[in-house]
Amino acid sequence: MSNFAEQSEAMKAGEVPPSATRDSLERRVFRICTVVIATCAATYVVWMLIDLLLLLFACALVSLILLTLTHALRRRCNLPFAIALGLVVLAIIGLLGAAVTFFGATIQGEFAELANRLPDAWASVQQRMQMSPLGAAVLLKAQELAPSGQAIVNLATTALAAVGGALSGLAIVLVGGLYLAAQPTLYSIGLLRMIPARARGPAAETLDAVAxxxxxxxxxxxxxxxxxxxxxGTGLWxxxxxxxxxxxxxxGLAEFVPYAGIFLAAIPAVVLGFGQGTSTGLWTMGVLIAVQxxxxxxxxxxxQNRMVDLPPAITIFGIIASGILFGVPGVLLATPLTIVVLVLIRRLYLHEDKQEVLASGDNPPGWSSGAA
Known part of the structure; x- marks a missing residue:
């Protein structure tokens, strides 16, 4: 009885029995450890599946393009969804086929001319550089840094493998995007069902803002x-x-990654321009700078004022961060991923509503001018 009496007195005094304290502490520690281990395991699984998740995100972008065109066609022609989507897909295939048919030979000739002229143009640039001490020093240093023949073979093998992987990934993205676009309600409802009922409304608004x-x-x-x-193309021509x-x-194609297109085009353009002469080379640089x-x-x-406002600094650092974390696929998808992250920050951290997130870039509520 003495033990019960002591426990009663301890409870009246607001104290918790040592055994109860120990049991409660053990339970809390167990729950915390379980949550930590589960979080680490989930993070590891997500990281191991990051390529699959990026592929799924690319499929979602393709689906979004198809759905945007489909809804625009339905608004104009009042067609059923399936017929409108089919017409959009056939129109895209027809446009690509027409482009290949009418412009394929021309573009092929252009690229053949580009490949034929680049070596001569580079030789001409080397001759011009050899005329000055600084140019000769730069060429000598470049020759020292040039890769060996085996390194070039290994690089070419890696590049071919990457091209093959990219083509297979592109096919998966196109087919997957078409499947997502064909049944958008099925997948959207399935996604919402994975979210607890009490959070389903805010989550749906966030997903709408992202889309x-x-x-x-x-x-x-x-x-x-x-x-x-x-x-x-017009300026260089x-x-x-x-x-x-x-x-x-x-x-134009490389501009899908902001600021990359003009730089990818600059190297062959400048080489070919200076291969034609100093004045042509300078005019070529002027055209590229003017376009940029x-x-x-x-x-x-x-x-951006009419679509979505994404500050250049955030875009650049988003590309760098995505490239470091996810490699080449991350660079290609860096800008849309950055947009998703910004929307999530504004919705979940800053607690802005859907209309504030989608406000014009001129004066977004709660943000300074030019913010995303």
Whole structure:
């Protein structure tokens, strides 16, 4: 009885019995350890499946493109969803087939001319550089850093393997995107059912904000790619650079990764330009700089004000971070991934509502001008 009495007195005094304290502490420690271990295990599984998740994200982007075009067609023609989606897919296939049929031979000739002229142009640039001490020193250093024959073979093998993997991944992305677009309600409801009922409403608004932001970005990016490709090809053709339209095509397609297209096009363009002569080379550099300035200071700001506003600094650091974490696929998907992260931050951390997140880039509520 003495023990019960002591326990009663201890409880009246607000004390917890040692055995109860020990049991409660053990339970809490067990629960904390379980949560920590489960979190670490889930993080490890996600990291091991990161390539699959990036592939799924790319499929979602393709699906978003198809659904955007399908809904636009339905609004104009009042067609059933399945018929509208089929017409969109057939139209895309038809446009690609027409492009290959009518422009394939021309583009092939352009790339063949580009491949034939680059060695001679590079030799001409080397001769010009040899005329100055600084140029000769640069060439000597470049020759010292040049890879060996075996290194070039290994690099070519790796590149071919990467191209094969990229083509197979592209096929999976296109087919997967089509499947997602064919039954969007099925997958969206399935995703929402994985979320607890009490959080389902806010989660649905967040997903809507992500989808609308990505759709707006895709619209603006498509127009920006078109501008870069046409402007680069036209400008280089006007100053007399060979294979101008092939370079413009590369620049336009590569502009899917912001700021990358113009730099990928700059190397062959500058080499071919200076191969034609110093004045042509200088004009080539002027065209590339002009296109980049117009794209960055006129075209994209106008598009961003109507689509989605993504600050250049955040875009650049997003590309770098995605490249470090996920490699080449991360670089290709860096900008849409950055948009998703920004929307999640604004919704979950800053607690902005859907309308605030989707507000115009001129004056987003709660953010300074130019913020995403």
């Amino acid at each position: 609308i932001s990505l759709r707006n970005w895709l619209k603006g990016q498509a127009l920006g790619m078109l501008f870069v490709g046409v402007a680069t 006007f100053v007399g650079v060979p294979a101008a339209w092939a370079i413009g095509l590369v620049a 300035q117009l794209q960055g200071n006129l075209v994209m700001p106008v598009l």
